[in-house]
Amino acid sequence: MLEELKKSVCQANKSLVDHGLVILTWGNVSAIDRQSGLVVIKPSGVGYQEMKPEDMVVVDLDGNVVEGNLRPSSDTPTHLEIYKAFEGVRAVVHTHSTYATAWAQACREIPNIGTTHADHFHTAVPCTAEMSKEQIERSYEAETGVSIVEAFEGIEPMHTPAVIVAHHGPFTWGKSAAEAVQNSVVLEQVAKMASISFALNPNLKMNEDLVEKHYSRKHGKNAYYGQVVK
Amino acid sequence: MLEELKKSVCQANKSLVDHGLVILTWGNVSAIDRQSGLVVIKPSGVGYQEMKPEDMVVVDLDGNVVEGNLRPSSDTPTHLEIYKAFEGVRAVVHTHSTYATAWAQACREIPNIGTTHADHFHTAVPCTAEMSKEQIERSYEAETGVSIVEAFEGIEPMHTPAVIVAHHGPFTWGKSAAEAVQNSVVLEQVAKMASISFALNPNLKMNEDLVEKHYSRKHGKNAYYGQVVK
Amino acid sequence: MLEELKKSVCQANKSLVDHGLVILTWGNVSAIDRQSGLVVIKPSGVGYQEMKPEDMVVVDLDGNVVEGNLRPSSDTPTHLEIYKAFEGVRAVVHTHSTYATAWAQACREIPNIGTTHADHFHTAVPCTAEMSKEQIERSYEAETGVSIVEAFEGIEPMHTPAVIVAHHGPFTWGKSAAEAVQNSVVLEQVAKMASISFALNPNLKMNEDLVEKHYSRKHGKNAYYGQVVK
Amino acid sequence: MLEELKKSVCQANKSLVDHGLVILTWGNVSAIDRQSGLVVIKPSGVGYQEMKPEDMVVVDLDGNVVEGNLRPSSDTPTHLEIYKAFEGVRAVVHTHSTYATAWAQACREIPNIGTTHADHFHTAVPCTAEMSKEQIERSYEAETGVSIVEAFEGIEPMHTPAVIVAHHGPFTWGKSAAEAVQNSVVLEQVAKMASISFALNPNLKMNEDLVEKHYSRKHGKNAYYGQVVK
Known part of the structure; x- marks a missing residue:
C-alpha cells in the first residue's frame, strides 16, 4: 500500500539527519496521497538509522491507523490539520532545527x-499565537495545527511554505517530501542569517519591491530562474 | 568485576567525543551498581581514543579505589555526592560542552x-550557588556535589536530570550511562537555542501549561510519545 | 571552445560546496577570456555535484549565449557589469554565505x-546603496552590477576584491576563478569574526597605519609575505 | 640538522588544520633547540597539506637563516622576541582562529x-597595547613581539601561555610544539565560551579562590589531576 510514498517519506526522514536538522528523534516527515486521502508518516520515537519504508504508518485524515504496526508520530494531528486546510500541500516536515526553534522560542x-x-518565502515566516490553556488541554497537537492555519490568514501557504509555532519549533511543507525537507533547510539557513543580521542592525527593513522581484523571478508567471522544465 | 558496567561506562565516555561534547580530556562518565554500592568511573586525564573498559576505575561511595591501576577522575567526589543524594540516579556525566558551560560561566x-x-527537563536547569572560600578549600570536588544537591531543593532530580555548576560547567544524570549522555546532548542543544532566543527577545517567558503538557506527554502517567514498551 | 576555462570554472563552482559557502544551488562562478571577451559561467539552477565542464555556458559581454545548451545563471548580467567596469577582473564569484549575507541583510x-x-582587503568591504523601484523593475540583475560599480567610487577594486549587495549577499572577484573563490572564503571568515568582535565591542576602530602595513606587506611593491615568485 | 624538531614542528603546523584553527596559510608553529639557540619554523605562505619536515626553515635568534631553501614565516621576528624574553618557552604558535581573533579585534x-x-591559564589572557606609528614602521613583526613581552609585566608567561595581539590575533606557547598547539585549541574554546557568556551576562566576574583552586589542582605543587608521572 502506497509503497512509493513510504519510500520517499522514509528517505526524507533520514535526510533530516544528513542536513543537520535533527538530533535524537526530534523531527518527522509525512506525505499525503490526495486521491485516497491517506497520509504516510514516521512512527513515533524511532531512530532514523534503523528506520525502513515498511515502518512508516498509514493514517486517514481523521487520524485512524489504516496500516502499520507502530504508533504514528505524536505530532500526527498537527500534520493532518495542515493537510485538511491547505489543499496544495503534499508533504509536511517538523523539526527542532536550532535557529528556527530559537525564533519560535522567542515568539x-x-x-x-x-x-x-x-527567493523562497513570499512573506515573513509567521509565528503562531500562543495557545490558551483550554486549547492545550483539549487536543494539544490538533490545536497546534489549528493555530498554524490561523497564522496564515491572508497569506498563501504555498508561497510561504513555512511557519514557526510559538515556544515550539518549525513546520514546513511542499508538493513532495523532498521539497518540504528542502524548505526546512532553507528556513534554518534564513533563520540563522536573520539572527546575525538583527544583532548587527536591530532596525532592519526590506525593500518591498525587492521582495516582489526575487519571489517572482523564481516563482512568478514569468519565472526565469533555473532551467525550463517542459 | 562489574564487566558489563565498565563496558558501558567506557563506551559512554567515548561517545562524548562523537557528540561533540568534549575536547582533550574535558569530560567524564560514571555509573553505579546500586546493589553493591560500587561506582565505575573514567580514569583521570586519559585520552578517550585509547581508553579501554579495563582502564575504568571502581570506587566505593566513600571514594576508596576498590579496583583499577589508574587514578579515578578528579571529579569523582562530585559524582559520589550525586549518587548519595539522588536515589534514582544510575549514571552521571560531566562535560565542558560549549553552550552549557557558557551559561554556567554567566551564573x-x-x-x-x-x-x-x-520534553526533557521539567523545570529550569538550575545553576548552583557560588561556593564560599571555606567550601573551596575544605573539599572542593565534594562541595561541588553538595552545592548541586542544594540546588535541587524543591526539584525532583529525575524530572530535571541536569544542572550547571556556577563558573564551571554542566552535570547530567540518568538511569543508565547512555541515558545520562543523551541528557548532556539535549542540555547542550537546549543551552544553545536558549542563548539565541534570548538575544532575539530578552524578555521571554514560557507558558506554564505548555510546560506541563510537553513534559507529561513524554514522561507522565499517560505518556503517549514513542512506542509502548511492555 | 575555452575548454581550460570551463574546467576551472566548473571546478571553482564545485569548490564552493567544499568550502561551506553554498547550499542547494545558491552560488555561481564565472571567468572571462579577456582576449575574446567571452565569459564562461555556471548554468542556472543546476546542482554542483552533477555539474560537468561541458555544462558551462559561454556568453558574450552583451549577455548573448554563444555556446551551451543550458540557461546561464540568472545573475549573469551582474557578472557582466563587473567585467565591463573593472579591467583587472578575470573571475567573479557570488554566494549567499552565512555571515557575509547577514552583513548584506543588515545593509x-x-x-x-x-x-x-x-591582509586581503585594503578598505572596508563596501555595501551597495539600496536600489530604487525603477532600477529593480528595469533590469534588476544588470542594475545590481551597476550598484556594485558605484560602490567602488574611490576604491581600487583589485585591492578590495569584494562587495556586499544590500539585502542580498556577497560578490568577490580575482585574477582567476580559484583566487576569486579564495576571496569568498576570506570574506566569509572576516565577516564572521567582525560580527563577533562588534558584539564584544560596538565601538571598534582600526589603526590606519596597521591597515597600510598589513596590506602592503602582502600586496605592496616591497611585499615580503610568501615565497618569491619569479 | 635538528631532524626531530623539524618533524614535530611540521606535524604541529599540519595539526592546526585538523583542529579547525587555520584556513589557507593563516598560522605558523615554531620550536627552539635551547642548547644551540636555533629555531625551526614554518616557511612563509606554504600550504599545510604539501608541507614536509625538510621544508622547515632553521633560523638563529637574530633571524638569520641557517638552513633551508624557503623564506621563513613573515612572523618569525615575533616568535624570536618571545623566545628571547620567556626562557621556559620551547615552542610558539600563531593562528587567526575565529573567536580568539574576534577578541583581538575587539582589543x-x-x-x-x-x-x-x-584550568589552563592562570590570569586573564592579556591583550597587547596598540602599536604606535613608529613601532609599525620601524620593525613591525619584532615590535609585535615586544608588545607581547610588555603585556606580561607582572604575569608569569608559563602560567598564562597565551596572548592576543590587538587588532591581530592570538599567539600561544608551551614546552613543546604539541603543547603550544594544545594551548591554541584551549584558547579558541575559552574565547568562544566567553563571548557567549558575556552576551548572557555582561557583568561577569570570577571568584578568585576558584581560580587559584582550579589552576593549582592541575599545575600547583600538589597537583592531583591526571595520572602521576614519575
Whole structure:
C-alpha cells in the first residue's frame, strides 16, 4: 500500500539527519496521497538509522491507523490539520532545527529581510499565537495545527511554505517530501542569517519591491530562474 | 568485576567525543551498581581514543579505589555526592560542552522557554550557588556535589536530570550511562537555542501549561510519545 | 571552445560546496577570456555535484549565449557589469554565505578592524546603496552590477576584491576563478569574526597605519609575505 | 640538522588544520633547540597539506637563516622576541582562529570567568597595547613581539601561555610544539565560551579562590589531576 510514498517519506526522514536538522528523534516527515486521502508518516520515537519504508504508518485524515504496526508520530494531528486546510500541500516536515526553534522560542516571526528569504518565502515566516490553556488541554497537537492555519490568514501557504509555532519549533511543507525537507533547510539557513543580521542592525527593513522581484523571478508567471522544465 | 558496567561506562565516555561534547580530556562518565554500592568511573586525564573498559576505575561511595591501576577522575567526589543524594540516579556525566558551560560561566539557570526543553527537563536547569572560600578549600570536588544537591531543593532530580555548576560547567544524570549522555546532548542543544532566543527577545517567558503538557506527554502517567514498551 | 576555462570554472563552482559557502544551488562562478571577451559561467539552477565542464555556458559581454545548451545563471548580467567596469577582473564569484549575507541583510559595510581583513582587503568591504523601484523593475540583475560599480567610487577594486549587495549577499572577484573563490572564503571568515568582535565591542576602530602595513606587506611593491615568485 | 624538531614542528603546523584553527596559510608553529639557540619554523605562505619536515626553515635568534631553501614565516621576528624574553618557552604558535581573533579585534583581554580557563591559564589572557606609528614602521613583526613581552609585566608567561595581539590575533606557547598547539585549541574554546557568556551576562566576574583552586589542582605543587608521572 502506497509503497512509493513510504519510500520517499522514509528517505526524507533520514535526510533530516544528513542536513543537520535533527538530533535524537526530534523531527518527522509525512506525505499525503490526495486521491485516497491517506497520509504516510514516521512512527513515533524511532531512530532514523534503523528506520525502513515498511515502518512508516498509514493514517486517514481523521487520524485512524489504516496500516502499520507502530504508533504514528505524536505530532500526527498537527500534520493532518495542515493537510485538511491547505489543499496544495503534499508533504509536511517538523523539526527542532536550532535557529528556527530559537525564533519560535522567542515568539517572533522571521521577517523577510533578504533575497535569500524572498527567493523562497513570499512573506515573513509567521509565528503562531500562543495557545490558551483550554486549547492545550483539549487536543494539544490538533490545536497546534489549528493555530498554524490561523497564522496564515491572508497569506498563501504555498508561497510561504513555512511557519514557526510559538515556544515550539518549525513546520514546513511542499508538493513532495523532498521539497518540504528542502524548505526546512532553507528556513534554518534564513533563520540563522536573520539572527546575525538583527544583532548587527536591530532596525532592519526590506525593500518591498525587492521582495516582489526575487519571489517572482523564481516563482512568478514569468519565472526565469533555473532551467525550463517542459 | 562489574564487566558489563565498565563496558558501558567506557563506551559512554567515548561517545562524548562523537557528540561533540568534549575536547582533550574535558569530560567524564560514571555509573553505579546500586546493589553493591560500587561506582565505575573514567580514569583521570586519559585520552578517550585509547581508553579501554579495563582502564575504568571502581570506587566505593566513600571514594576508596576498590579496583583499577589508574587514578579515578578528579571529579569523582562530585559524582559520589550525586549518587548519595539522588536515589534514582544510575549514571552521571560531566562535560565542558560549549553552550552549557557558557551559561554556567554567566551564573544563570537555563529557563524553560521551549518545548524542546520541556520534553526533557521539567523545570529550569538550575545553576548552583557560588561556593564560599571555606567550601573551596575544605573539599572542593565534594562541595561541588553538595552545592548541586542544594540546588535541587524543591526539584525532583529525575524530572530535571541536569544542572550547571556556577563558573564551571554542566552535570547530567540518568538511569543508565547512555541515558545520562543523551541528557548532556539535549542540555547542550537546549543551552544553545536558549542563548539565541534570548538575544532575539530578552524578555521571554514560557507558558506554564505548555510546560506541563510537553513534559507529561513524554514522561507522565499517560505518556503517549514513542512506542509502548511492555 | 575555452575548454581550460570551463574546467576551472566548473571546478571553482564545485569548490564552493567544499568550502561551506553554498547550499542547494545558491552560488555561481564565472571567468572571462579577456582576449575574446567571452565569459564562461555556471548554468542556472543546476546542482554542483552533477555539474560537468561541458555544462558551462559561454556568453558574450552583451549577455548573448554563444555556446551551451543550458540557461546561464540568472545573475549573469551582474557578472557582466563587473567585467565591463573593472579591467583587472578575470573571475567573479557570488554566494549567499552565512555571515557575509547577514552583513548584506543588515545593509552595513564590513569595516576593516583586523589584520586578517587588512591582509586581503585594503578598505572596508563596501555595501551597495539600496536600489530604487525603477532600477529593480528595469533590469534588476544588470542594475545590481551597476550598484556594485558605484560602490567602488574611490576604491581600487583589485585591492578590495569584494562587495556586499544590500539585502542580498556577497560578490568577490580575482585574477582567476580559484583566487576569486579564495576571496569568498576570506570574506566569509572576516565577516564572521567582525560580527563577533562588534558584539564584544560596538565601538571598534582600526589603526590606519596597521591597515597600510598589513596590506602592503602582502600586496605592496616591497611585499615580503610568501615565497618569491619569479 | 635538528631532524626531530623539524618533524614535530611540521606535524604541529599540519595539526592546526585538523583542529579547525587555520584556513589557507593563516598560522605558523615554531620550536627552539635551547642548547644551540636555533629555531625551526614554518616557511612563509606554504600550504599545510604539501608541507614536509625538510621544508622547515632553521633560523638563529637574530633571524638569520641557517638552513633551508624557503623564506621563513613573515612572523618569525615575533616568535624570536618571545623566545628571547620567556626562557621556559620551547615552542610558539600563531593562528587567526575565529573567536580568539574576534577578541583581538575587539582589543579586549579575555577575562578568567570559568574553570575551563582557570584550568589552563592562570590570569586573564592579556591583550597587547596598540602599536604606535613608529613601532609599525620601524620593525613591525619584532615590535609585535615586544608588545607581547610588555603585556606580561607582572604575569608569569608559563602560567598564562597565551596572548592576543590587538587588532591581530592570538599567539600561544608551551614546552613543546604539541603543547603550544594544545594551548591554541584551549584558547579558541575559552574565547568562544566567553563571548557567549558575556552576551548572557555582561557583568561577569570570577571568584578568585576558584581560580587559584582550579589552576593549582592541575599545575600547583600538589597537583592531583591526571595520572602521576614519575
